[in-house]
Amino acid sequence: MVNDSRRLLRHVLGGALVLALLLPQAGLAQQSRAGWPRSVTIGSASIGGVYFVVAGGYARVIGEKMGLAATNRVTGGPVQNVQLVGAKEIELGMTTTGPAFEAYNGVGEFKGKKIDTFRVAFPMYTSYAHWMVEADAPIRSVTDLSGKVVSLGPRGGSAEFVGDRVLQHFNIKPRRVVYLGFADGASAMRDGQVDANFGVIGVPVPAWVETSVTRRVRFFGFNAAQMETLTSQYPYLARAAIRADVYRGQTEPILTVQMFNMAIVQKDAPADFVYELVKTIFANVEFLMTVHPTSGETIPVNIDYVRLPLHPGALRYFQERGVKLRPEHFPPEMKR
DSSP, X not given: OHHHHHHXXXXXXXXXXXXXXXXXXXXXXXXXXXXXXXXXXEEOOOTTSHHXXXXXXXXXXXXXXXXXXXXXXXXXXXXXXXXXXXXXXXXXXXXXXXXXXXXHHTOGGGTTOOOXXXXXXXXXXXXXXXXXXXXXXXXXXXXXXXXXXXXXXXXXXXXXXXXXXXXXXXXXXXXXXEOOOHHHHHHHHHTTSOSEEEEEEOSSOHHHHHHHHHSOEEEEOOOXXXXXXXXXXXXTOEEEEEOTTSSTTOOSOEEEEEEEEEEEEETTSOHHHHHHHHHHHHHTHHHHHHHOGGGGGOXXXXXXXXXXXXXXXXXXXXXXXXXXXOGGGSOTTSOO
């Protein structure tokens, strides 16, 4: 009986010692997350697009690796995501350099509506501008779109942002412009309700891959002269080419223009939260590439394509990695 009591006492004391060792660590862990969001809402885009797919990967990584509940919110895309982050309605937004540049500087679409309350977290991948039409359509160039029904992707997306500027720049007068998600736009083209779909998006576009498998379609971008005028007019556009065989039947590269994608966070998000977020995303790129191949471009050096202020937590990560940064990367609230 005495021996049993001693054994019980040893177990109790041993358990107390383990708790004594563990509880301070747990306290420190909670303390280190002071001010962190309880959950992370990721602003992506419409179903059928790359943002929605990639955001699902981000949500899984954040949930499993950071222990935070994360949800993928369907939105209008890059333009709306800047607005939602600025309004503190989402913690993480996916956007492109064009809308972010104009929002931060209060120019173009954001003239008089400046949003400078977001900061860049990490670079994502390239979005390529390209058109999809039926294989037998008499549309070979953007200049053939006058009098046609054109879909510029979902409202608030990069396709609308760039597409509006393209139509205006080349004085194209479509019969009607509609704003459909990529899956809906493909269906509308199949049903004869849309003549051309425009995307400024990572490739391949899931909904367009499915379309190219089920029926004959054709893809095109811009010729050399068109690329020259576009990149001269809009500093956030650059020349690019979509490799051959991204879509079924697309046997040649597509010459076009591109914008780079990035993830943004609220300006006043805790620096340690953003640091861990950036670190975690980069540490799990191999998994994210299984979600969508564009994630292969989500590497630290590609921050060079983004000429906007980083969040201090992200800045710390890039500096620790020895990534070369530009003056534009240093936020005004930090002294270089």
